[in-house]
Amino acid sequence: MPGRLQHKSALITGAGSGIGLESALLFAAEGAHVLLVDVNLAAAERAARLVAERSPGVQAAAFKADVSKEAEVKAAVDQAVALFGRLDVMFNNAGIMHPADDNALNTEERIWDLTMAVNLKGVWWGCKYAILAMRANPTDAARGLHTGGSIINTASFVAIMGAATPQLAYTASKGAVLAMTRELAMVHAREGIRLNSICPGPLKTPLLMDFLNTEEKRERRLVHLPMGRFGEAIEIAKGALFLASDDSSYMTGTDFKVDGGLTSCYVTPQ
Numbered sequence: 001m002p003g004r005l006q007h008k009s010a011l012i013t014g015a016g017s018g019i020g021l022e023s024a025l026l027f028a029a030e031g032a033h034v035l036l037v038d039v040n041l042a043a044a045e046r047a048a049r050l051v052a053e054r055s056p057g058v059q060a061a062a063f064k065a066d067v068s069k070e071a072e073v074k075a076a077v078d079q080a081v082a083l084f085g086r087l088d089v090m091f092n093n094a095g096i097m098h099p100a101d102d103n104a105l106n107t108e109e110r111i112w113d114l115t116m117a118v119n120l121k122g123v124w125w126g127c128k129y130a131i132l133a134m135r136a137n138p139t140d141a142a143r144g145l146h147t148g149g150s151i152i153n154t155a156s157f158v159a160i161m162g163a164a165t166p167q168l169a170y171t172a173s174k175g176a177v178l179a180m181t182r183e184l185a186m187v188h189a190r191e192g193i194r195l196n197s198i199c200p201g202p203l204k205t206p207l208l209m210d211f212l213n214t215e216e217k218r219e220r221r222l223v224h225l226p227m228g229r230f231g232e233a234i235e236i237a238k239g240a241l242f243l244a245s246d247d248s249s250y251m252t253g254t255d256f257k258v259d260g261g262l263t264s265c266y267v268t269p270q
């Protein structure tokens with residue numbers, strides 16, 4: 001069985017941990033060459049070694065970039081094209097949730113700016129350089145590859161619902177990712193470039209678990225989760241794989257929720 005990303009190449013940001021790491025492992029297992037980008041180079045290198053061990057048939061490389069810096073994102077995309085010849089999948093996944101991010105009264109401007117720079121501007125730069133690279137993709141009729149590509153932007157369930165445990169900058173940044181992705185999807189639809197957002201529910205990754213560091217904080221959330229548990233990063237990676245692959249060829253501009261039913265929930269089951 002050929003993999004669902006056979007002959008494709010993917011760039012994943014935030015690939016050193018959590019969703020990005022699981023996606024790199026899964027995309028490679030499905031046949032993609034993968035560039036693992038992270039601001040933490042050691043984590044990206046560890047992840048790339050793991051990918052190479054598990055999927056020796058594909059190329060996996062690490063690259064250091066801070067997604068909030070335009071020149072670094074451009075360099076990462078250039079590196080993917082230099083290594084693999086083309087870019088088919090861009091997963092703009094890197095994001096931060098700052099512990100000092102709070103409500104409208106307490107959030108400092110520098111926390112707001114930092115969060116927006118990584119979570120929103122970082123996605124913009126990723127889209128910009130992926131679109132330019134995808135436009136230049138050579139058609140490969142022999143291998144049945146279409147021109148264009150798939151761009152996936154990580155938003156969050158908080159882009160859709162409000163939380164009384166506020167993280168204002170984070171929430172606003174993720175809402176903006178949904179709006180920006182929708183509009184870009186329309187602008188580039190006729191070029192065969194698909195853009196979709198993925199909205200994870202709360203997950204057992206360092207990003208959330210470092211923050212929910214007491215039983216009480218975890219319980220405050222768990223009671224609202226229809227399935228009674230936090231999600232796993234691999235469960236988001238599987239959604240991202242669907243959006244990355246041609247299985248989702250008629251999907252663009254969507255807010256793809258992988259949230260255990262959270263955003264459909266009024267009262268949780270007992």
Ligand code: NAD
Pocket residue numbers: 013014015016017018019020037038039040043065066067068093094095096097118122154155156157199200201202203204205206207208233
């Ligand atoms: P994680 O903390 O496990 O991994 C994030 C990775 O991004 C880390 O390796 C980190 O080094 C990297 N990173 C941080 N800032 C960066 C920057 N400026 N440039 C490049 N890389 C950077 O987090 P995760 O849970 O896998 O989260 C991934 C995405 O999913 C984020 O956008 C997050 O907001 C989103 N998300 C997470 C949850 C959750 O519950 N964990 C829920 C909804 C959405």
